[in-house]
Amino acid sequence: MRKAVLICPGRGTYTKTELGSLTRFLDRNLLAHFDARRTALNQETLTALDSAASYSVSKHTRGDNASALIYACTLGDSLALQGVEIVAVTGNSMGWYSALACSGALTPQNGFELVNTMGTLMQQSLIGGQIIHPFMDENWHPNPARKAELLRIAAEINTRPDHTLTLSIDLGGMLVLAGNEAGLKAFEAAVPPEQGRFPMRLANHAAFHTALQAPVAAQGRAALPESLFGQPQKPLIDGRGQIWWPRAARKADLYDYTLGHQVTEPYDFTAAIRTAAREFAPDLFIIAGPGTTLGGAVAQCLILSHWQGMASKQDFQSRQAATPMLISMGLPEQRALVV
Structure with missing residues (x-):
């Protein structure tokens, strides 16, 4: 079996x-x-x-x-x-x-x-929301440097007054980030669009797996x-x-x-x-x-x-x-x- x-x-x-x-x-x-x-x-x-x-x-x-x-x-x-x-x-x-x-x-x-x-x-x-963004390319090649850079951007945003943004889910070649509206908007402004749909907000999702x-x-x-x-x-x-x-x-x-x-x-x-x-x-x-x-x-x-x-x-x-x-x-x- x-x-x-x-x-x-x-x-x-x-x-x-x-x-x-x-x-x-x-x-x-x-x-x-x-x-x-x-x-x-x-x-x-x-x-x-x-x-x-x-x-x-x-x-x-x-x-x-x-x-x-x-x-x-x-x-x-x-x-x-x-x-x-x-x-x-x-x-x-x-x-x-x-x-x-x-x-x-x-x-x-x-x-x-x-x-x-x-x-x-x-x-x-x-409370809050979630956003998803890839760090692998469309051929799924591992890219640890890109992952680290996205997490660095999120960490920097999280230090700003009235901004909250942290890792929510480590999801294969994707990072699901979560935070308040200010934090999510700041991330959307900080990263260029990829693959025609990222960064992507997740509808009706709260800031799961965060403080x-x-x-x-x-x-x-x-x-x-x-x-x-x-x-x-x-x-x-x-x-x-x-x-x-x-x-x-x-x-x-x-x-x-x-x-x-x-x-x-x-x-x-x-x-x-x-x-x-x-x-x-x-x-x-x-x-x-x-x-x-x-x-x-x-x-x-x-x-x-x-x-x-x-x-x-x-x-x-x-x-x-x-x-x-x-x-x-x-x-x-x-x-x-x-x-």
Whole structure:
């Protein structure tokens, strides 16, 4: 049986292409439970959101809607896997919450409580914003000097009065920066446009993984009890690249990390994938749905980790064409390989 690392996506992955996918793939009993919880909280049900006549950026990208939709899609995909042995689970940003459930550290229902609560709190506060910018070129050649220069620009902006801008997510060949409006505008003014779309603001995203989220982290700890958490059943890789091993993880530590460091400190997705590759040497890296946008970032992480000698986009594509190692469940033809 092929060994695989399961990767859970974060915000921004449920787009108009994914509309309708949740009700096709998620267990009906789980969906009914999630809908009932949303109804009790006077929130629109996931069924209603997913079966809407059209996709609405203002509605479907809101934190209180997007987080729960993405979690439910990811969970449905993880439960559908067949013919593979999951040797570790990780995720990007909000995908950490999904990874907790997919690893068994949270039940599906408790995972929903965590995701829906934090997504709602983030939306209610909506502190700051995020911007994304590449440091790799379009052929995915590593460029550590460019990365250092972008981080230097951000650090300089962060020293200015009334400006906040820091690293939010180390995302393969991209840097996700977060801060207040002054900091974001200053970065947009400081770097020339690249590839026709960068630097790019992320709609309805707060300044995730920065100190600006400390009030949200405190609200999350007040609203969510430690008793929701348990031991992971599969090795779990967090946003520092640290492994939480089954039967060896203290649930108090897992709770503290999830509603502390993970909310207010940078999330190193590149380190998480590097750990997954080097420590578990899987045959496959499986990206759960929704969407397919995380595939490039995972491939870039593997290149930066020097995985199997890859050093560019062409190297990855050649390796992928010969023996696929990256499976995006959002692509029907790839999904069919693992369900």
